Amino acid sequence: GAVVSQHPSWVICKSGTSVKIECRSLDFQATTMFWYRQFPKQSLMLMATSNEGSKATYEQGVEKDKFLINHASLTLSTLTVTSAHPEDSSFYICSARGSGQGGDNSPLHFGNGTRLTVT
């Protein structure tokens, strides 16, 4: 089946530093990827949608200069949290919808998430 690998699974960083999270589709090409953030006991909140080769579309309230998204290839998208602060501590999850798998109605495949803790 389709596998999405997310790395790292957890990271601790100091306030003011930047952290990069990678999301890879291992056995399919992902034309569209989504990035979510999830706080404890809450649902996933969509941050942005990225399409390979074009700029990401950010949801209202999400700072594009703080959460840099790059989707340079059909198998890799990255999310960089720049100048991280403690309030950025959260669980970040990526998902991908492949091309050629059931067409436009293909279900999403999710990574296992990245737990970011900013001290």
Added chain:
Amino acid sequence: LAKTTQPISMDSYEGQEVNITCSHNNIATNDYITWYQQFPSQGPRFIIQGYKTKVTNEVASLFIPADRKSSTLSLPRVSLSDTAVYYCLVGGTGGFKTIFGAGTRLFVKA
């Protein structure tokens, strides 16, 4: 985007059948209905997807009435390991974004 409404939580016992209903009154003609399961500190996992009537796979069944304004996820004979949050999503086809509702927290007791 079609908004979804699910019960916040449900309790069940091992071996019972669990039915979780999702309302999506403004579902669009081209929208599919997809259910995901999420365990703590993990990404959601695809369970089942359907467009109309009934869909069954090795883990669940999905019932969709003719008007498609709701859907019911049926989990047969649940076990403790089915304790999780279940999300119903509508639409999100192709490049369209996928918005998660609050989900249903299922707690299975021994």
